[in-house]
Amino acid sequence: MPTPNDALDTLAARLREERDQALAQLRRAEQQLQGVMRQSEQLDGFRGETLQRFGAAEGQATSPDQLRHLHHFIGRVDEALLQQQGAIEQARKRCERSRALLVGVELRLASVDKLLARRAQQAAEIQRRREQKQSDEFASRSAWNRLHGEGAAPGLH
Template sequence: MSALPTLLEHAESERDQIQLALQRAEENARRAQAQADQLDGYRGEYRQRWSAQFRQLGAAEILHCYRSFGDRIDEALTQQQQQIETARGHVERLRQRLVAAETRVASVRKLMERRALEQLRLQERRDQRQTDETAQQIHWRAAQADAARH
């Protein structure tokens, strides 16, 4: 029974560490998504701004610059989406680990409760046995005293 509190403390510590890691991972995933949203918004603004420019100037050099920079924005968005997917996968794995850690903590607590209840029942049986023996001795002495009087 003495090892169970140590085991519980270890399981709770592990769960708490996983919980902190999950919070950090969720924040990283949120930041990655915000960055992707920002890039996507910038890409939309860029396209809108340059489409207005094309109506005014139709130079091939400008079109080439537009496409080149647009391609780089698209590449950055693709990379950002990959980072988002990686971050989401990490979050999901940490959630699964957290569930497993919480299950371990609950299991150790339940085991400790069962052991404590078992000890309580054992002590109650000892107390009842002691009470029964005391009552039996009192009855026996009373019977001996009654027999001695007669």
């Protein structure tokens, strides 16, 4: 016959699995965030290097076409950086949602674990009382037997 703790044990096991999945999801979201942040840093570094190279070549004759191409190219890199910022923001939101999901599961699991611990403590207390009652009854019977001479020879009291 199933006990109330069986249902709680099953729930706790399911919540542990859910927690593990939520933790794995959070780790994936954090890795994705780090990846898009690295890409953004690389794009920004590339932009800076390109401008630096152009600045180093400033003493050389630059045609209007070259300047136009450079501005167009930097504009495209800036657009890519803006897109990366959007990707970073989306990845941050995924991390926040994943973290909130994990916290919720952990709170539910902690509640169930606390309830299981409380029930185990109550069961242990009931068992302790039962054992104490048996011990008291044994001691009482032993004392009664000594006082009333059960097992003693007649007339020796």
